[in-house]
Amino acid sequence: MTPRTITELAAALRDGSATPRTLLSAALAHVDRTEKDLNAYLAVTRELGYAQADAAAHMLEEHPDMASPLCGIPMALKDVLCVDGIDTTAGSKILRGFKPPYTSTAVQRLFDAGAVCVGKTNCDEFAMGSSTENSAYGPVGNPWDIERVPGGSSGGSAATVAAGSVPYSLGSDTGGSIRQPAALTGVVGFKPTYGRISRYGLIAFASSLDQIGPFTRTVEDCALVYAAIAGHDPRDSTSDPRAVDDPLASLHAGVEGMRLGIPREYLGEGTEPGVRDAVQAAFRVLEAQGATLQEVSLPSTDVALSVYYIIAPAECSSNLARYDGVRFGSRVERPSLTDMYLQTRGAGFGNEVKRRVMLGTYALSSGYYDAYYRQAQKVRTLVSQEFEAVFKEVDAIVCPTSPSVAFPMGSHDDPLSMYMCDVVTLPANLAGIPGISVPCGFVDGLPVGLQVIAPRFEDARVMRVAHAYEQATGFHAQLSPYASAAA
Amino acid sequence: MTETATLAAAVDRYEVVIGLEVHAQLLTRSKMFCPCPADYTSAAPNENTCPVCLGLPGVLPTINQQAVDFTVRTALALHCDIPPFTKFDRKNYFYPDLPKGYQISQYDLPLSVNGLLEFPVAGESVRCGITRVHLEEDTGTMHHAGDVLQSATSSLIDLNRCGVPLMEIVGEPDLRTPEAAREYLVRLRQILTYIGVNDGNLEKGSFRCDANISLRPRGAHELGVKVEVKNMNSFRAVQRALESEIERQTGVLDAGGTLVQETRGWVEAQGRTISQRSKEQAHDYRYFPEPDLPPLRLDAAFVERVRATLPELPEARAHRFQQQYGLTAYDAAVLTDTRDEADTYEALVAAGVPAKLAANWQSGDVAALANEHHVPLQHSGLGIDGLTSLLRLVEAGTINGPTAKELLAELYVSGGNPEALVRERGLAQVSDTAELSALVDAAIAANPAAAADFRAGKQQALGQLMRAVKEATGGKADMPLVNRLLRERLSEQ
Numbered sequence: 017m018t019p020r021t022i023t024e025l026a027a028a029l030r031d032g033s034a035t036p037r038t039l040l041s042a043a044l045a046h047v048d049r050t051e052k053d054l055n056a057y058l059a060v061t062r063e064l065g066y067a068q069a070d071a072a073a074h075m076l077e078e079h080p081d082m083a084s085p086l087c088g089i090p091m092a093l094k095d096v097l098c099v100d101g102i103d104t105t106a107g108s109k110i111l112r113g114f115k116p117p118y119t120s121t122a123v124q125r126l127f128d129a130g131a132v133c134v135g136k137t138n139c140d141e142f143a144m145g146s147s148t149e150n151s152a153y154g155p156v157g158n159p160w161d162i163e164r165v166p167g168g169s170s171g172g173s174a175a176t177v178a179a180g181s182v183p184y185s186l187g188s189d190t191g192g193s194i195r196q197p198a199a200l201t202g203v204v205g206f207k208p209t210y211g212r213i214s215r216y217g218l219i220a221f222a223s224s225l226d227q228i229g230p231f232t233r234t235v236e237d238c239a240l241v242y243a244a245i246a247g248h249d250p251r252d253s254t255s256d257p258r259a260v261d262d263p264l265a266s267l268h269a270g271v272e273g274m275r276l277g278i279p280r281e282y283l284g285e286g287t288e289p290g291v292r293d294a295v296q297a298a299f300r301v302l303e304a305q306g307a308t309l310q311e312v313s314l315p316s317t318d319v320a321l322s323v324y325y326i327i328a329p330a331e332c333s334s335n336l337a338r339y340d341g342v343r344f345g346s347r348v349e350r351p352s353l354t355d356m357y358l359q360t361r362g363a364g365f366g367n368e369v370k371r372r373v374m375l376g377t378y379a380l381s382s383g384y385y386d387a388y389y390r391q392a393q394k395v396r397t398l399v400s401q402e403f404e405a406v407f408k409e410v411d412a413i414v415c416p417t418s419p420s421v422a423f424p425m426g427s428h429d430d431p432l433s434m435y436m437c438d439v440v441t442l443p444a445n446l447a448g449i450p451g452i453s454v455p456c457g458f459v460d461g462l463p464v465g466l467q468v469i470a471p472r473f474e475d476a477r478v479m480r481v482a483h484a485y486e487q488a489t490g491f492h493a494q495l496s497p498y499a500s501a502a503a
Numbered sequence: 504m505t506e507t508a509t510l511a512a513a514v515d516r517y518e519v520v521i522g523l524e525v526h527a528q529l530l531t532r533s534k535m536f537c538p539c540p541a542d543y544t545s546a547a548p549n550e551n552t553c554p555v556c557l558g559l560p561g562v563l564p565t566i567n568q569q570a571v572d573f574t575v576r577t578a579l580a581l582h583c584d585i586p587p588f589t590k591f592d593r594k595n596y597f598y599p600d601l602p603k604g605y606q607i608s609q610y611d612l613p614l615s616v617n618g619l620l621e622f623p624v625a626g627e628s629v630r631c632g633i634t635r636v637h638l639e640e641d642t643g644t645m646h647h648a649g650d651v652l653q654s655a656t657s658s659l660i661d662l663n664r665c666g667v668p669l670m671e672i673v674g675e676p677d678l679r680t681p682e683a684a685r686e687y688l689v690r691l692r693q694i695l696t697y698i699g700v701n702d703g704n705l706e707k708g709s710f711r712c713d714a715n716i717s718l719r720p721r722g723a724h725e726l727g728v729k730v731e732v733k734n735m736n737s738f739r740a741v742q743r744a745l746e747s748e749i750e751r752q753t754g755v756l757d758a759g760g761t762l763v764q765e766t767r768g769w770v771e772a773q774g775r776t777i778s779q780r781s782k783e784q785a786h787d788y789r790y791f792p793e794p795d796l797p798p799l800r801l802d803a804a805f806v807e808r809v810r811a812t813l814p815e816l817p818e819a820r821a822h823r824f825q826q827q828y829g830l831t832a833y834d835a836a837v838l839t840d841t842r843d844e845a846d847t848y849e850a851l852v853a854a855g856v857p858a859k860l861a862a863n864w865q866s867g868d869v870a871a872l873a874n875e876h877h878v879p880l881q882h883s884g885l886g887i888d889g890l891t892s893l894l895r896l897v898e899a900g901t902i903n904g905p906t907a908k909e910l911l912a913e914l915y916v917s918g919g920n921p922e923a924l925v926r927e928r929g930l931a932q933v934s935d936t937a938e939l940s941a942l943v944d945a946a947i948a949a950n951p952a953a954a955a956d957f958r959a960g961k962q963q964a965l966g967q968l969m970r971a972v973k974e975a976t977g978g979k980a981d982m983p984l985v986n987r988l989l990r991e992r993l994s995e996q
Contacts, residue, residue: 098561111560118554120561219560223794252563253796331794334593337604338558342660353652357597380595380789389791 022183022237026085029076036069036076036088036132043090043134046181050498054157054179056172058095059103060135065090072130085240087130092185094173095136096143097123097228098217106219107141107151107169110364111345120217121252122186122228122245129244134182137172141366142336143188143221145169146196146437147428150368155425158201159496160462164422167197167437170231174201177231180499184232184241188218190225191324192418192441195453197231199417199465202455202496204232204482207441208242209472210448211256214249220335222328223254225445234492235454235483239263242475256473263476271484272306277410281317282440287419290459295416298456298466301488302414302481312406312413316399317443323399324442325435326379326392332369333376339364371431400447407471412481415440417453417465440467450475454482455491463491510746513753514680517718520726521684521745522676525691526669527701528641528709529573534666535640536564536607543663544707556666558602563795566591570638570668571614573700575801575809577670578615578636580698580816585806589614590798591638595789599652599660600643608671610790613637614801620674621818622690624683631687632675641667670700676715676726681745685738688712693817697842705736712741717762718752727752728762732776734769744769748776820845828858837866847880847887854891857898864894868908872915884918885911893921901925903932903981934981936988939972942980943988946971957993965989 020028028034047060072088093099096106098116105111119127127133140150148156148171156171158164159179166175170187174197177185187194189207198205206229213228220226230241243264248257278299283292299309341347341360348359365373379388406413418437428434444451449472456466466485470477486492531541537555540546554562578585592610618633643665649655672691678684692710695701703710712735717727732748735741748767755762766785767776815823817839824835824845839845844865851861865880869890873879881887893911896902902910902925910921910930925931933939946968947954956964965986972985 096561104560106560114560116554116559116561118559118562215561216563217561220795251565253565254563254794330791334595334605334789334791337595337597338560338602340597340599340604342599343557343602344559353599377789380791382787382789385789385791 020183021233022085022089022240023234025089025183026087029088030080036072037066039088040065040069040090040132040134043182046179047134047176050159050179050181053162054159054175054498055154056137056156056175056179056181057092057135058105058107058138058153058172061099061102061133064099064102065132065134068127068130068132072132075130084129084244086126086244088132089130089184090132090134090182091126092134092137092173092176092182093123094139094143094170094185094187096139096188096219096221097136097186098219099123099133099136102136104136104219105153106143107139107153108339108364108366108369109152109346110339110361114345116217118217120228121214121249123217125245126186126241134176137170137176137185139172139187140169140193141369142219142332143169143190143193143226144332144368144372146192146434147423147425148172148197149425150366152366158422159498160202160422164424164462165200167200167418167422169193169197170205171197173231174198174203174205177201177203177233178496178499180495184230184237186228186241186245187231188221188226188228189441189445190221190227190328191445192438194229194231195441195451195465195467196418196437198453199455199467200422200463202458202463202491202494204230204235204238204452204454204486204492205465206230206238206242206452206479207444207450208246208475209256209450210445211254212246212260212450212473212475214252214255216249216251220331222331223335224331225324225328227445235452235479235486236264236267238452239267239479239483242479246475258473261473261476263479266476266480267483269480270305271302271481274307274412274481275410276302276307276309276481277312277406277413278309279314279317279406279413279415280311281314282415286436286439287416288421288459291416291418291420291464294457294459294464295414295466298485298489299414302485305484305488307481309414310410312410314399314402314406314443316395316402317439319395320399320443320446321435321439323392323395324438324446325375326388327396327446329372329376330379330389330392331376333373333380336365336369336373368431396446399443403443403447403449403471411470412474412477413467413469414481415467415469417441417467421459421462421464444469448472450478452478452482454486455494456485456489457491458494509750509753513718513749516721517749517753517756518721518723519679519681519749520676520717520719521678521681522715523674523678523684523687524713524715525672525674525688526711526713527672527695529570529668529670529700530702531567531569531573531668533567533569535567535570535638535668536666539666541667543667546663548659548661549663551663552665556602557662558604564607564793566796566799567668571799571801572809572812573668574614574636574638574670575806576698576813577672577695577700578618579806579810579813580694581615581618581620581633581636581672583615583618583633583636585615585801586612587802588612588798588800591793591796592790593793594639596786598642599658600645600662600665602643602662602665606639606642607793607796608639608790609637612798614799620687620691620694622686624680624686629678629683629686631677631683634673634675636670636672639669639671641665641669676717681742681749684714684745685742688738688741690817693840697817698814699842705738708736711736714741714745716745716748716752718749718756728764730762730764731766732769733766733779740769740771743774744776747774751776814842817845824848828852828862830858830862834862834866838862843879843881850887851891851894854888856891856894860894860898864890864911868911872912876916883915885914886918889914889918889921896921896925900934900981901931903979905978906930906932930979932981933976933979934984936984939976939980939985939988940992942972942975943968943985943992945975946989947992954993
């Protein structure tokens with residue numbers, strides 16, 4: 017059988033052709049077969065999964081009509097999401113052995129809906145990276161070519177959906193960490209509006225930019241997962257109290273009459289020709305669906321990357337201060353406190369994390385704050401204003417998700433070239449607006465993603481455009497070799 | 504030269520400039536950013552903690568509304584402006600009692616600014632500006648196996664106090680003497696306890712003070728080098744530490760030396776300050792806006808709602824007591840020292856006890872008993888109602904002063920109904936003129952020498968005759984009446 021979507025599996029659970037246990041067993045078996053190639057998981061939560069599968073079976077039996085479409089469906093969680101009693105490492109050695117005594121709000125909402133957890137997925141350490149090569153636990157193979165990276169930082173969550181082990185997973189996106197790996201692995205990846213999904217229980221990288229979101233095979237599945245996790249949480253003061261628009265209600269509304277903007281700056285020199293061709297073909301598909309496409313301009317795009325690499329490290333330098341060896345995680349024993357701090361953090365953090373902690377500490381230092389952090393905040397406001405201005409002209413923006421397709425492991429050893437991977441995704445984080453990546457073709461057998469961006473709280477509109485595109489094409493139905501092998 | 508003389512000489516040549524920073528824990532039910540109980544003293548170590556105040560990965564703070572209300576209340580009591588927009592910031596530094604590696608505090612947009620505190624020093628009114636009142640969170644506490652962490656073999660951390668709401672009240676450098684500094688703190692603590700936001704306990708550290716002090720030659724405009732003094736856990740310690748610091752700084756300046764900007768700790772046992780940290784060793788706290796908390800908008804309606812909860816403040820109440828009850832300034836100040844004290848007084852007066860009688864008893868015998876037993880009147884056996892009954896008996900002349908004093912002392916501890924007790928024990932005052940006249944005659948007859956002495960002009964001799972009558976009534980005689988009767992009888996020839 018081919019890997020199926022949430023919608024298909026939910027139907028199978030209701031017509032008796034599958035049970036939560038058979039779905040979980042199949043997922044676990046698939047993970048067992050593929051892990052040596054993919055290394056997508058940092059922990060497989062077999063015990064938790066079976067307990068949840070049995071609870072889900074009960075829910076389906078008792079209230080088959082009331083049960084959520086997610087009830088009994090296996091899924092995976094990026095290892096930055098805390099689950100009560102389950103090892104949570106954020107891809108870092110410094111958190112080895114840490115078992116949080118609580119579950120993150122977004123995950124709890126899925127569990128309450130009857131979700132079945134297969135495991136915790138591999139990622140760049142503390143979500144810092146664009147290739148998942150910064151994980152302390154080894155890189156993740158891209159299911160389309162295991163010599164290549166799956167993107168990052170949520171590489172494990174992307175790979176496991178692309179490999180067909182699970183129909184969906186959760187990731188986190190601070191500068192593109194959901195959308196870029198989705199593009200590079202040929203799945204759907206969605207970063208909702210900042211404040212839509214509670215960050216409670218998400219191990220923070222950069223608090224003002226982090227947002228949880230789903231990886232799925234289809235936009236409809238994406239809407240299902242989003243609807244289950246979105247909404248206000250009193251435990252996250254940055255979560256928004258306004259009601260969530262049901263994305264399923266407008267999912268099939270199409271793009272007829274919609275105005276879509278193509279930012280001139282997003283198809284610049286750095287974009288690979290193959291990616292440009294695929295995305296431009298996608299534009300024509302949307303036009304054929306009745307949308308009007310026009311060029312727009314976001315002039316601050318070139319400085320957005322610099323702004324991002326000041327604000328994100330500044331926040332991370334503070335967020336990561338708690339990993340001090342005093343209360344949890346790993347500790348290097350030393351007779352003096354200062355030495356203990358230095359050795360623990362020196363041994364526990366990888367190079368990219370150290371680099372960003374240093375960058376951020378510098379940017380916030382007395383005498384440099386005004387030139388870096390304060391200036392970056394001003395430009396961040398400018399980036400938001402430019403989006404607002406563009407959204408007066410168009411309903412949504414369409415553009416590439418990543419300037420390149422999946423690249424070979426080890427090819428981006430210069431940090432700056434890695435940072436360039438996020439040049440078209442991170443502006444949406446700076447502005448707090450929603451963005452989705454949907455498969456839009458292949459270059460030499462490697463997936464390309466189309467990104468759709470909309471104004472704040474227009475999450476449903478993002479999914480509506482992506483769905484219209486997806487339904488007009490068949491790229492989402494093309495399977496990676498690991499997924500086809502499951503057939 | 505004596506210490507005082509040295510100080511006086513120093514003050515002749517140098518102007519002392521003092522500014523105080525007070526950290527006051529708020530009496531909220533829960534902590535600043537999580538639902539844990541804020542009461543950290545009665546719990547077992549680390550009992551009142553949760554993932555949020557433990558700083559575990561992935562958790563987020565939420566603002567305690569009561570703490571905001573209390574800080575606004577304080578700001579209003581200190582005549583501060585409350586800007587419509589305020590935000591929290593992170594103050595970053597590493598220490599084991601600070602689990603997140605940063606303290607959530609307020610940096611450039613505090614909750615309130617530009618206040619004023621007025622208080623008396625040696626009969627003169629002194630005004631000190633309040634720079635700001637802002638809100639932050641307290642740290643945990645550490646117990647070192649050794650004097651200081653650096654040399655300790657181990658250290659235990661208790662995070663019960665971590666996250667307790669803390670208000671920082673920064674005063675302008677408007678104070679000129681250690682005594683003024685002390686009186687500033689006395690008045691500030693009084694206001695905070697009056698408005699119910701802080702319990703004012705210096706020893707336990709719920710009310711803490713740091714002092715900035717510098718000296719400049721008289722007439723100079725530029726401020727001298729500032730020294731921050733810490734570790735003072737009583738009003739007396741603040742005054743002594745500042746006096747000692749004035750002497751030390753004077754010594755350095757007089758010897759032609761230069762002072763260094765530094766932090767010094769007061770060592771109570773040695774009666775001096777010692778250097779803790781120089782300016783070069785000062786932390787760079789890398790303040791930046793707390794991204795986990797949206798800015799707060801405090802609209803005028805909210806501020807007015809909080810203002811409506813402000814009780815009458817001590818200064819205003821003392822003034823009213825003078826006007827309304829005809830009390831002296833001193834009595835009014837004593838009776839408004841705490842809100843409980845003032846409430847008790849007004850309850851007595853409202854129950855019909857004459858104002859002056861209530862004032863005398865409350866600030867005299869009752870205060871002494873409260874001190875002796877460490878129990879305020881309202882929690883004593885007697886209670887406010889019991890004292891009211893007792894003072895009514897005094898006012899009605901049913902019992903005399905000495906009897907009332909004895910009863911007060913007894914009932915304060917054991918409790919009981921004063922009226923019933925007076926009846927049971929027959930303590931009612933003997934004020935029958937005929938009965939007392941007979942006893943007066945008997946006393947004169949029994950003490951002829953004393954009677955003769957008095958008639959010869961020796962006033963003191965009356966005492967012996969008074970005692971004789973008092974004893975004859977078992978102490979219950981109406982003594983002013985006895986005095987009058989004795990004088991009348993002895994003046995008859």
